[in-house]
Amino acid sequence: MDFITQHPVLVVxxxxxxxxxxxxxxxxxxxxWFERKVIAHIQSRxxxxxxxxxxxxxxxxxxxxxxxxxxxxxPGADRFVYxxxxxxxxxxAMTTLALIPFGPPSVQWLGESTLIVADSSIGLMFVFAxxxxxxxxxxxxxxxxxxKYPLLGGLRSSAQMISYEVSLTLAVVGVVxxxxxxxxxxxxxxxxxxxxHWNIFYVGHGSFPxxxxxxxxxMSAVAETNRAPFDLPEGETELVGGFHTEYxxxxxxxxFMAEYANMITVSxxxxxxxxxxxxxxxxxxxxxxxxxPPVGLLALAVYLAYDTVVLARGxxxxxxxxxxxxxxVIGLACLHPVVLAIIQGPFWFLLKVGLIMFFYVWTxxxxxxxxxxxxxxxxxxxxxxxxxxxxxITALVKVxxxxxxxx
Amino acid sequence: MTTTIDTPIGAAETMxxxxxxxxxxxxxxxxxxxxxxGEMVVKAEPIIGYLHTGIEKSCEAKTYSQAITLTDRxxxxxxxxxxxxxxxxxxxILGLEVPKRAQYIRVLLTELTRCASHLVWVGxxxxxxxAMTVFLYSFREREEILKIFEYLSGQRMMTSYFRIxxxxxxxxxxxxxxxxxxxxxxxxxxxxxxxxxxxxxxxxGRTQGVGIISAADAIAMxxxxxxxxxxxxxxxxxxxxxxxxYDEFDFNVQTQTAGDCYARYQVRVAEIRESIKIVxxxxxxxxxxxxxxxxxxxxxxPSREEMKTSIEGLIYHFKIFTEGFAPPPGEVYxxxxxxxxxxxxxxxxxxTAKPYRVKFRAPSFVNLQSLxxxxxxxxxxDVVACIGTTDIVLGxxxx
Numbered sequence: 001m002d003f004i005t006q007h008p009v010l011v012v013x014x015x016x017x018x019x020x021x022x023x024x025x026x027x028x029x030x031x032x033w034f035e036r037k038v039i040a041h042i043q044s045r046x047x048x049x050x051x052x053x054x055x056x057x058x059x060x061x062x063x064x065x066x067x068x069x070x071x072x073x074x075p076g077a078d079r080f081v082y083x084x085x086x087x088x089x090x091x092x093a094m095t096t097l098a099l100i101p102f103g104p105p106s107v108q109w110l111g112e113s114t115l116i117v118a119d120s121s122i123g124l125m126f127v128f129a130x131x132x133x134x135x136x137x138x139x140x141x142x143x144x145x146x147x148k149y150p151l152l153g154g155l156r157s158s159a160q161m162i163s164y165e166v167s168l169t170l171a172v173v174g175v176v177x178x179x180x181x182x183x184x185x186x187x188x189x190x191x192x193x194x195x196x197h198w199n200i201f202y203v204g205h206g207s208f209p210x211x212x213x214x215x216x217x218x219m220s221a222v223a224e225t226n227r228a229p230f231d232l233p234e235g236e237t238e239l240v241g242g243f244h245t246e247y248x249x250x251x252x253x254x255x256f257m258a259e260y261a262n263m264i265t266v267s268x269x270x271x272x273x274x275x276x277x278x279x280x281x282x283x284x285x286x287x288x289x290x291x292x293p294p295v296g297l298l299a300l301a302v303y304l305a306y307d308t309v310v311l312a313r314g315x316x317x318x319x320x321x322x323x324x325x326x327x328x329v330i331g332l333a334c335l336h337p338v339v340l341a342i343i344q345g346p347f348w349f350l351l352k353v354g355l356i357m358f359f360y361v362w363t364x365x366x367x368x369x370x371x372x373x374x375x376x377x378x379x380x381x382x383x384x385x386x387x388x389x390x391x392x393i394t395a396l397v398k399v400x401x402x403x404x405x406x407x
Numbered sequence: 408m409t410t411t412i413d414t415p416i417g418a419a420e421t422m423x424x425x426x427x428x429x430x431x432x433x434x435x436x437x438x439x440x441x442x443x444x445g446e447m448v449v450k451a452e453p454i455i456g457y458l459h460t461g462i463e464k465s466c467e468a469k470t471y472s473q474a475i476t477l478t479d480r481x482x483x484x485x486x487x488x489x490x491x492x493x494x495x496x497x498x499x500i501l502g503l504e505v506p507k508r509a510q511y512i513r514v515l516l517t518e519l520t521r522c523a524s525h526l527v528w529v530g531x532x533x534x535x536x537x538a539m540t541v542f543l544y545s546f547r548e549r550e551e552i553l554k555i556f557e558y559l560s561g562q563r564m565m566t567s568y569f570r571i572x573x574x575x576x577x578x579x580x581x582x583x584x585x586x587x588x589x590x591x592x593x594x595x596x597x598x599x600x601x602x603x604x605x606x607x608x609x610x611x612g613r614t615q616g617v618g619i620i621s622a623a624d625a626i627a628m629x630x631x632x633x634x635x636x637x638x639x640x641x642x643x644x645x646x647x648x649x650x651x652x653y654d655e656f657d658f659n660v661q662t663q664t665a666g667d668c669y670a671r672y673q674v675r676v677a678e679i680r681e682s683i684k685i686v687x688x689x690x691x692x693x694x695x696x697x698x699x700x701x702x703x704x705x706x707x708x709p710s711r712e713e714m715k716t717s718i719e720g721l722i723y724h725f726k727i728f729t730e731g732f733a734p735p736p737g738e739v740y741x742x743x744x745x746x747x748x749x750x751x752x753x754x755x756x757x758x759t760a761k762p763y764r765v766k767f768r769a770p771s772f773v774n775l776q777s778l779x780x781x782x783x784x785x786x787x788x789d790v791v792a793c794i795g796t797t798d799i800v801l802g803x804x805x806x
Contacts, residue, residue, distance in 0.1 A: 043543040148424050368609045369537025371788045372446055
């Protein structure tokens with residue numbers, strides 16, 4: 001115990017990192033389930049259904065499948081770079097998550113805030129620095145495979161990710177101007193109040209609603225993460241999978257996880273920058289809204305119980321009993337005042353992130369893919385000017401009172 | 408050491424990319440050799456033959472009736488159209504008159520086939536361009552049409568339902584109700600696809616102005632079907648050379664003038680709606696009673712009952728199914744409008760029970776030769792769109 005109390009930073013940080021890794025890995029796996037389920041229902045199918053109740057064990061089965069696949073390296077590939085590329089992609093994608101605050105800094109253990117791994121004062125800069133390196137994973141993978149389709153995919157993605165990074169960054173500078181900081185927690189605190197205090201909506205003194213900024217950010221982010229309708233580097237029907245055509249087994253799984261991790265990162269950023277992060281959308285006087293997380297979980301438990309009793313058969317029923325009990329226990333635990341206080345921030349944060357992820361999946365199911373030249377002209381000739389204009393207007397609105405008073 | 412490489416000047420920077428035969432959007436096993444300058448296609452050369460099944464040659468070893476089952480496998484997305492083309496050709500050489508009831512049922516079913524085939528096309532073309540939901544929607548509706556085929560013939564795809572002189576079986580009771588259900592629901596579903604695609608900015612960007620072929624070029628290339636009508640030429644075999652009582656039906660030939668991928672998309676979607684119109688008319692026209700095939704002893708098999716009760720019936724049945732029948736010597740060409748274009752069947756008879764030569768003028772095969780014209784000078788992604796809108800079925804290209 002002495003060691004723990006003497007080195008709080010070290011111990012708490014390690015615990016946070018381990019915890020985040022565990023949660024992140026599970027989330028990445030279940031995001032694939034989520035995406036497949038949502039797309040399936042949009043397309044009037046059932047999606048994963050047979051591996052576990054509601055296909056809930058499908059990610060596990062996929063993971064096992066990936067591990068047991070033959071790990072191929074194409075002849076003539078640059079072995080070192082070929083192995084480096086997926087490692088780079090996944091590591092960089094997961095690093096950024098360390099900067100994300102999942103709850104208010106007031107939640108503390110041993111005097112350290114627990115819901116953020118690294119509360120850096122240059123959080124936003126750091127995240128962009130890391131994500132901009134993400135292009136290396138894709139470009140190197142395309143180049144080192146010694147194959148033509150991946151090469152084209154790698155070329156496309158280098159061009160695409162570099163182009164869209166510009167408008168992505170410009171789109172968020174407006175928010176930085178408004179909040180006057182690069183620290184995520186301070187940005188969120190700046191948006192305190194009700195949901196109309198969020199940067200995306202707020203029309204106040206010296207403030208300009210960032211709705212255009214958000215749209216530019218989201219479109220650039222979709223392109224930045226190589227997702228439909230900007231999934232050209234993969235371009236399944238043109239480039240047969242693009243940069244990861246030659247990858248198999250766990251190396252492919254790493255690209256797969258990196259893609260989802262990137263999606264989580266940009267969704268988290270959108271939540272923090274435009275939707276008030278871990279803040280509740282309701283005024284603080286509505287204390288009863290604090291009970292939303294446990295009530296939601298209990299409602300889920302009730303539905304799952306109905307599912308267990310009425311719909312499920314055989315082994316799925318046993319699995320559902322486990323899941324139902326889990327939801328019930330967590331739901332009841334959330335009623336405890338201490339847990340209730342801790343759960344507020346993460347609940348709203350993850351809910352907002354989840355909604356943005358849903359939007360991601362929704363666009364993928366709806367839209368056709370752009371062509372390479374259209375993508376480029378959209379990025380440079382539309383997104384960039386618009387986000388620049390947004391930046392200029394935001395800056396003008398911000399300094400207008402000063403100009404008027406002094407002029 | 409002197410090596411001469413036959414490369415045109417300035418082409419040293421190009422890369423040769425083999426697209427196919429294993430590629431998700433070459434609609435089977437088409438292989439296209441692309442010469443690329445960056446992402447731009449300098450030269451595109453389709454290579455065919457990976458799905459060659461020797462159907463035409465096999466027909467020569469079968470009796471006239473047996474060959475029908477082979478025709479199903481030519482264009483496996485529109486088997487009934489192939490059946491019809493072949494049966495009409497053999498009927499022409501025999502000088503057979505098919506009963507009106509059978510003719511109307513043939514019209515109805517081939518129009519449903521056109522719907523099914525175009526539905527597959529809309530879906531696969533959309534998935535080629537990245538819109539994957541339309542694919543699952545259109546296959547859902549296509550399945551309903553295939554269920555009708557299954558109800559009539561016992562087979563979803565390889566129906567062989569049209570036989571020489573009429574149909575294989577008396578349609579089961581209540582089949583028109585099933586058709587009615589499909590006809591009622593299909594227009595609404597097509598609206599769904601159009602909601603997703605027709606005015607979608609990205610879709611327009613990917614298809615408008617892509618893969619343009621002028622009317623003169625299309626004619627010179629021998630294009631037919633939506634490929635030709637998308638360029639503004641209102642040529643439709645159903646109107647130009649009516650067969651199977653098509654002249655009694657009221658429908659319009661759908662054309663667009665742009666000649667690009669979007670025009671061909673519009674033509675095909677409009678054709679589905681037009682086909683539904685024809686199906687509705689056919690449902691009105693089909694008499695509930697009447698023979699479903701001609702009665703010609705020695706050529707058309709007698710009914711089950713006749714075969715079991717009369718000695719002539721038994722003999723004819725035995726002879727037709729063992730040695731077949733021998734049409735008079737001669738040659739005949741019969742064209743129909745298949746979903747892909749003008750499907751011509753050329754049959755040469757030498758007076759024996761087996762055809763001397765059967766040649767299919769496959770619309771996919773002819774349309775495919777316009778691919779280099781469509782794709783050259785454009786980007787890789789456009790090649791996919793161009794292959795998509797030529798609507799090739801490799802089984803038909805290679806036969």
